Amino acid sequence: MVVHALNGNPAVACAGEVLNPSYGVYGNVARKSKWRQAVHLRAITASYAMMSWWPWQKGAVGIKVLDEQCFYNKLAPADVVEALNARQVLLMGRHSMIRAFVSLQLAFANGRWYSEKVANKDSITLDIKQLAEEVSQSRKRWAYIERDLLRFRRDAALKFGLRTMYYESLDAEPEVRLTELTRFLGVEPGAEGDMMARTGASVKQNDRPLRDLIGNYDGVCKDLAVAPGQLEKARPFYFVFDCDSMP
Secondary structure, X not given: OHHXXXXXXXXXXXXXXOOOOOOOOOOXXXXXXXXXXXHHHHHHHHHHHOOOXXXXXXXXXXXXXXXXXXXXXXXXXXXXXXXXXXXXEEEEEOOEHHHHHHHHHHHHHHOXXXXXXXOOOXXXXXXXXXXXXXXXXXXXXXXXXXXXXXXXXXXXXXXXXXXXXXXXXXXXXXXXXXXXXXXXXXXXXXXXXXXHHHHHOOOOOOOOXXXXXXXXHHHHHXXXXXXXXOOOOXXXXXXXXXXXXXX
């Protein structure tokens, strides 16, 4: 969603999941040396900087990297920042870890990761132990990302801006958040209507209430001692991480 929206601004060029070995667009450097992966990242950003007949008009060029893909490729977040000589880093997450988990499991189940026509109508049986493990691992990854980026910014000569944004806030106020984001990147906001038209091409796959997405919803609420209707914001599954307030 963010990548599509940013690419709607003529001053921005942003690549998708450049370390996804299954994506098939940018090539596969899974488990290659750190040097080889750095070359890969630099080549992609250089090609995106030249996507226009007037490449110097690109005020910001970037890439999207998932935290899991970094760890799978044995790259620290700071390795990516250093390889690109990055000036701004956006950490994008979701407050509702349980909704993120359910959406991921549904995509694995029906094979639909993106669609411009069809919304998901399926549901899953939620495995509480699997959910708890995923939430625990996600929190550990984000804690590591925080330590690694702040350490690198403190110790390295390279200084860069850090910002945190959540899907929920972008979904609630897309024009406001996109304007804030483009200014953070150092470019003027584009026509927000054009930017959102890029995101509007995709259909939200799992926009229904959790009760409709989780087949054993009542049982899950009972086992977790959570009142029905409060599962999404139950404390163990509601995530808050704010690099904006970090030194």
